[in-house]
Amino acid sequence: MAANDAAFIELDAVEKVFTVRRRAGWMRRERHEVRAVDGISFQVPRGEVVGYIGPNGAGKSTTIKMLTGILVPSGGRLRVAGIDPSKERTRLARRMGVVFGQRTTLWWDLPLRDSYALVRRMYRIPDDRYRHNLERCVELLDLAELLEVPVRQLSLGQRMRGDIAAALLHDPDVLYLDEPTIGLDVISKVKVREFLREVNTEQNTTVLLTTHDLTDIEQLCQRVMVIDHGRVMYDGSLAGLHAVGESERTLVVDLERELPPIEGVPGARTVRVDGARQWLAFPAAASAAPIVAAVAAAYPLVDLSVREPDIEDVIAKMYAERSG
Amino acid sequence: MRLYTAVVASSFRRYATYRAATAAGVFTNTVFGFIVAYTYIALWDQRPHLGGYDLAQAMTFVWLGQALLAASALMGGGFQEEFQERIRSGDVAVDLYRPVDLQLWWLAGDVGRAIFQLLGRGIVPMIFGALVFDLALPASPLTWLCFLLAVALGILVSFALRYLVALTAFWLLDGAGANMISVVLSLFFSGMILPLNVFPGALGETANALPWAAILQVPADVLLGEHQGAGLVGAFAFQVGWAIALLAAGRLLQSAATRKVVVQGG
């Protein structure tokens, strides 16, 4: 076991090539190759939480499908806990939890409780572990009132919480989350993040998650990987990503009345004015406090909020940086 | 009006995209056509003029049944499940506030589907049948036109029936039971599993008076030239009568359902 801990998840030049057939006129079809994953290598030590981000179609889901054993890689070497996922799919399945944001792994027509009972038998979870884990999930994810409800009647946020619980009942060593907060309301998002943090610290569960929400990464991940066109473009801390991408946060201020663009705030520039509302951009790594103070001192402030940069923007800037 | 034409067209296009499903359906219809045809041959071999049909007419009936199975939704399907899902999920409340007529909206969609399935799933099995068996197809283009009218009216009656069945989802938790009963009745009383004129005595008379007869038996008899002159007018009147009665019943039930939604707020 110990030998695995430094490289609990290990990818070495992993590739996935799809052959796509396209209709080219009546009855004729053209074949062409798509390299969804084009030589990805990385290692994740046990207990790390990694954010795996990139634009749609970048190869994120394909990577997760290979890590879980759903897809067989076209090339390279891949190990999770020393197991080759595509060869020993069911053995690995006992040690991993998977949550697909877009589709449930629960049984659509069964109440949550029945789904969990089935998971218990399927994964052969010992009674005391099952009771303990279920209790904890019910408490932390606020599921008590949902246990008797058929899955199809749950809202997206409720279902997601139900799914995350189902993925953790068998104490997996590694947890894969594909867009776990997509479409969730603010309260559900907060609950999900808190819960994941706790699972990670208490049980040293390794977590790999894909997301479009930078807040997920900020609050959960020690490490972030940017993938595009099937390759790793960045691998490091979130702060480092902001530095590379020169990403900016935005301070949105509502003034008492319409005024000319705000001037004279060090480290920030006004990028937009719309009536009494103005937008000021400043480097993501900088603190918002002095900027807010400077604005408040010189202008009649009614309300304000800070907007985090979009992942898409950060990545776009990163590209601009490289090519320029 | 233009809106409903657009719905017909978009529904047609939507079904046209399911190429593999259409091919699979044609294959299945053709296989069943062969199986049923041979059992009818064995039957007509013993009773050459059973139900007033000769063998060629019986064979035509078999292949026509396979050709219309999808278009006339004799096994259910079409808009029904989708509509029931919207009722179940409560999305129907949104539909009710839109400035369109709910029944006409779904009818337009079903017409688009039926037109595609008549072309996509009707023609090929019929050709297969005509190549292998001796069919009694009419030579007169007028008979074909009358047949097409009868098919169209049959699809209207089929829609009206399925609309009623779909609306039961407002009151029943699960529409599957009602759907299943509807399929049983439609298969038996349309003539799909055996022509209605082969049914004995009172059963035959009853079956011929029920709305399901308008879906397959009447179009088949029009194609086979069994209805002429006043009889033809009577056949159309039978179809139109059922269509009006059932569509009206659909509206009544729909307004009852709407009141229920308004009162309970979805």
Add this chain to the structure above:
Amino acid sequence: MAESQLYQGLRAYALIVGMWVRSTMAYRTSFVIMALGNLAITALDFAVIGLMFSHVDALGGFDLAEVTFLYGTSSTAFGLTDLAFGSMERVGRRVRDGTMDTLLVRPVPVLAQVAADRFALRRVGRIIQGVALLGWSLAHLDVNWTWDRVLLLPVMLLSGAAIFAALFVAGAAFQFWASDAAEVQSAFTYGGTTMLQFPPTVFTTELVRAVTFVLPLAFVNWFPALHILGRPNPIGLPDGIGFAAPLVAVACCALAGLAWGAGLRAYRSTGS
């Protein structure tokens, strides 16, 4: 390894089926309606034959008791398979909407999960109808029940169910490649059981040869039943050919298993 795989599969199958049965029983009224509806459908299915025999005394030279015997055996064998594997036609839909992936991340064989998914107890309707008609025909048949004929009856039903099961699995495997083509399967399964309800003499000898050598449906009930009924083989095969049914069933299941494995491999290399 292969043995534990089989055990795991059966265990998972039983678990999931148990769960569905319990959940079905939670909506008892709905279940009763569906079960009765199913029974009604199968009853109407037989009504065709009843109506036909209201006009004739024999079809293809077989009387009502003999045709009912064929119907009962075909329907019972098919009913057993439809109950156990009836959900397999949903594979194509799972491939299309991506939920196949969720089955692949669980620690049990996919085939067991697919077969047990949405297990519908209401499908016992067909078995009940098949057994009832079989019982009626046995009471009315004029058969010299020698030991080999007595033995052949249960063997026929089990082999028949296994041959149908192979068709269901192979059809489901085909959907990994053609996910929209679920209906093709119906041509062979529902079409097959419909065909076997009638005497082979009703069909052309080419058709009988096709369902003997290409797709061996004739071994489900025709050949064993012909031996029991003491009738000659319509395509000149030896009389004892009916006893080959179990061997044919085993071969079909093996081929279907290979097809399933190939389908799943194709899915796991293309993901669609």
